[in-house]
Amino acid sequence: MKKLKITNLSFSYTGGDPLLDAVSMAFNSGKTAILGPNGAGKTTLLSLLATALHANTGIVELKHGAGSVQFTNIRAYRKHVAWLPQDFVPVEGLSVEEHVRYSAWLKGASRKEAKSAAPIALEQVGLTEMAMHKATALSGGQQRRLGLAGALAHDASVILLDEPTAGLDPNQRERFQKILQGMDPKKIVLVSTHQTEDIDGTFDSVLVFDQGHQKFHGSVSEFMQLGGDQHVDPRDRIRAAYGQLVMGER
Numbered sequence: 029m030k031k032l033k034i035t036n037l038s039f040s041y042t043g044g045d046p047l048l049d050a051v052s053m054a055f056n057s058g059k060t061a062i063l064g065p066n067g068a069g070k071t072t073l074l075s076l077l078a079t080a081l082h083a084n085t086g087i088v089e090l091k092h093g094a095g096s097v098q099f100t101n102i103r104a105y106r107k108h109v110a111w112l113p114q115d116f117v118p119v120e121g122l123s124v125e126e127h128v129r130y131s132a133w134l135k136g137a138s139r140k141e142a143k144s145a146a147p148i149a150l151e152q153v154g155l156t157e158m159a160m161h162k163a164t165a166l167s168g169g170q171q172r173r174l175g176l177a178g179a180l181a182h183d184a185s186v187i188l189l190d191e192p193t194a195g196l197d198p199n200q201r202e203r204f205q206k207i208l209q210g211m212d213p214k215k216i217v218l219v220s221t222h223q224t225e226d227i228d229g230t231f232d233s234v235l236v237f238d239q240g241h242q243k244f245h246g247s248v249s250e251f252m253q254l255g256g257d258q259h260v261d262p263r264d265r266i267r268a269a270y271g272q273l274v275m276g277e278r
């Protein structure tokens with residue numbers, strides 16, 4: 029069995045048509061870029077995996093160690109899952125460092141573990157010097173890095189990052205790529221992104237999602253093969269592959 033298995037997941041927003049209709053897919057360890065046009069359902073999928081939204085039907089099962097846990101067992105499941113939502117907003121009244129400690133503690137880290145994990149996570153995202161600042165006083169890009177630090181500060185086996193590089197300057201985007209590259213390869217990391225140029229060299233797999241359906245799910249090299257042979261520039265191959273799967277239909 030794959031480590032994270034989604035079976036027949038269906039979801040509709042209240043009063044709306046089904047957005048996800050019996051979606052099944054599975055993920056092993058490694059980093060997956062989730063691509064798709066605006067409104068494709070990427071945030072909805074990640075929110076369902078984070079249990080911030082509740083599916084109409086279907087099962088998500090996470091294998092860990094010798095056992096497994098289903099997402100309906102919310103308390104136990106959530107301890108294994110870190111999530112940076114698309115609309116992350118810091119909690120009022122906490123400093124940057126307190127915020128990261130709080131995020132780790134919420135996920136089951138002891139106070140002592142959270143205290144030692146926070147400076148490491150802040151260093152990873154380049155916010156060490158802001159540790160004593162008020163979290164709500166950070167700029168938009170800094171707040172996204174704070175959210176990322178919170179997701180990195182505990183030992184989750186699944187990390188869900190919804191557009192983590194949105195609003196980051198080029199240096200910080202590069203830093204984020206390095207953070208991803210340095211992550212434990214045993215973790216399952218799912219990252220929703222519109223930045224196709226960052227895929228080669230950073231991710232292992234690609235999932236293309238459109239209109240609530242999976243259009244492609246495979247390795248980065250399989251994805252790139254759709255966009256031309258090896259003589260073509262890698263970024264052009266990625267753009268062409270994406271265009272074929274999504275834009276070509278419009």
Ligand SMILES: Nc1ncnc2c1ncn2[C@@H]1O[C@H](COP(=O)(O)OP(=O)(O)OP(=O)(O)O)[C@@H](O)[C@H]1O
Binds near residue numbers: 044047065070071
């Ligand atoms: N709270 C909501 N209530 C009703 N419909 C919603 C809600 N949130 C999202 N939708 C609709 O669900 C669909 C999928 O949205 P979602 O945010 O999951 O897409 P996305 O792929 O993440 O898009 P983007 O790339 O723009 O972030 C869209 O048609 C959107 O309008």
